[in-house]
Amino acid sequence: MIRHHYFDVQLKFRDFDSVVLTPVFFRGCVQNSLERFFGEIGGRTNLEIIKFSVQHRRVVFRVPQEFYERARAAITLIGQYQEVPCHFQVLKTSKTPLDFEKDGDNENCEESS
Template sequence: MSKFYYLDVSLKLASEPEQLQPVYFKSCLERSLVKIFGEIGGLTTLDVLKFDAVRSRAIVRVPVEFYVKLRTAITLTGEFQDIDCAFVVNKAAPLLLGLTDSFLEL
């Protein structure tokens, strides 16, 4: 069994920032986890494996025990750098191979 879960995540923004950086994308996800679950509940390792700034889309890896928490935080996030937003999980899989078609799109 895999130790990680992989997600293909898009960020839909009400207005586009100048250029979205992977570090801001990741920090928004991490802040969402902490905001929803607190300092201890949101404490996990979150990795952005691949990022497409043009389409605001990323392949994210999270430990399997935090998968449900991350999905919850993604669903409840409504703001990114003071801009209204919504995260969309395009696809999720316990194996990176399960996102093969997502890599082709990025």
């Protein structure tokens, strides 16, 4: 049985109006950071997006437990999203599922697979 680790991440941009925030672009940004810092092995991390909110600029995703440390490091080292300066803030991590809707941020949240 594969164990997972969950992340609740808020994305902060210098100029939000100039980016297209989608689950696919977010995943690609994290995968690129993993490849840049950890090589080919880091880029093959199975990152699954659980929740995604453009309005709140938040993402809940999970990775296999073995990639927790690499994923955490790669996220904190991201400095650009679509060439726009940004910062990804890890709000919470957990070995059990996270859901930012439970925190009262449920307006316009989308489920993603």
